[in-house]
Amino acid sequence: MNKKIIVVSHILDRSGAPISLLNIVKELSSNYDIYVLSMLGGEFKKEYEQYSKEIYILPQRSIAILNKIKKVIAIMNFIKRVSPSFIIINTSVNDLAVFASWLSRKKFLIYVRESENMLNSVRKKYLLKLADHIIAVSNETKKWITKYVQDSKISVVYNGIDFSNQSNIDFVHHHNEDYIISIIGHMQPRKGIDMFLELILKLSSQAKNFKFMIIGDFGNVSEKEEFYQGLKNHNLEDKIIITGIVENVYKYIAKSTIVVMMSREEALPRTVMEASYMKKPVVAFDTAGTKELLPNKEFIVPQYDIEIFASKIMYIIQNDKFEELGNKNYEYVKHNFDLKEQIEKIKYIITDITHK
Incomplete structure (x- = not known):
C-alpha cells in the first residue's frame, strides 16, 4: 500500500504555482497516494483529478476571525480523515493550512514561491518556522527566508521543465513580415x-x-x-x-x-x-x-x-x-531545470523528513 500525501494549493487554475504543483503531483503519484486540498477551485481541477485519489475544495466563508477558525477546523478534519504520512503546502500564502498541519502534528514542508515583497504578511513569514522543512523556489527566495528560518531547514528546488516528450514541439522561428x-x-x-x-x-x-x-x-x-x-x-x-x-x-x-x-x-x-x-x-x-x-x-x-x-x-x-x-x-x-532532477530532490527531502 502506498503512503499518503496531502498537497495543498491556494487555487487550481492555470497560473504558475498550480502548474508547477501539478508537475510534482504527476511524478509523486506513482509512489504515493495523492490527496489534494485547495482553498479555491479552478479550471485545472480536471487535470489534478487524473493523479489524485481525492480533491477537497475548502468551503468558502468570509474572512472574519470566526470563519478562519472554522476553516482551520475543516482542514484539520480532512487531515484526520486522510491520515497522511506527509503534507506539502504549495506557496506560503496558505497560512491556515500551515497552522492546521502543525496543530495536527503532521510532518509538512512549505514550498515558498514568493519574493519577500509578495508575501506582505509578517504573520505568514513567521509561520514558516512551524514547518519541518522549507523548499525555496530560487536562491533569491532562500535569502529572505533565512531571516525567519534557520538555514539548515531550507533547500532550493527550482521549478522544472519536462524534457522527456519533445516529439510534437515546434522549435522553428516563424518570422514573416511582423x-x-x-x-x-x-x-x-x-x-x-x-x-x-x-x-x-x-x-x-x-x-x-x-x-x-x-x-x-x-x-x-x-x-x-x-x-x-x-x-x-x-x-x-x-x-x-x-x-x-x-x-x-x-x-x-x-x-x-x-x-x-x-x-x-x-x-x-x-x-x-x-x-x-x-x-x-x-x-x-x-x-x-x-x-x-x-x-x-x-x-x-x-x-x-x-x-x-x-x-x-x-x-x-x-x-x-x-x-x-x-x-x-x-x-x-x-x-x-530538468523536471526529473527537481522531483528527485523533492523525493529525497520527503524521505529524509519522514524517517526522522
Missing part, C-alpha cells in the same frame, strides 16, 4: 501590463512591423478596458492579440519572435523557463530570481526602464540574434 513580442500570464498590475503597454508604444514608434501577443488574459475587466483604451488612443488596437486562457502555452510561444517578462514581483518566473524551452530570446526585468534563469545577463533589464528594455529588443532584431540566444537559453534550462 515581429511578434509576447508576454505570458494572467495580466494584472503585478505582471507589469501597464509597462507592456508602454513598451508597445515605444516599439511601435520605432518600426511598423511589430505585433504584440498576450498569451493569457486579464483577470479584471476594467483593467482590460483600460489597456485597450491606451492602444486606441494611439490607433494601435490592431497590433495586439489576446489568446485568452490556453491549455498549451507552447503552441503560442512557438509563434512568438521574442518573449518578455515585465513583472514587478516574481520569485522565479516560470514564463522565462517556458520561453527558453521553446528556444526563444527573452528580455526580462531584474526581478528576484530572474538572474538564475537566463545565461545572457545583458538581457536582464533594470526594473521599470522601458528605454533600455526596448533597446534590448531592437538589438536582438537588428543583429539577427534569434537563433543564437534561443539556443543558449534552451541549453541553459535543459542543464539546470
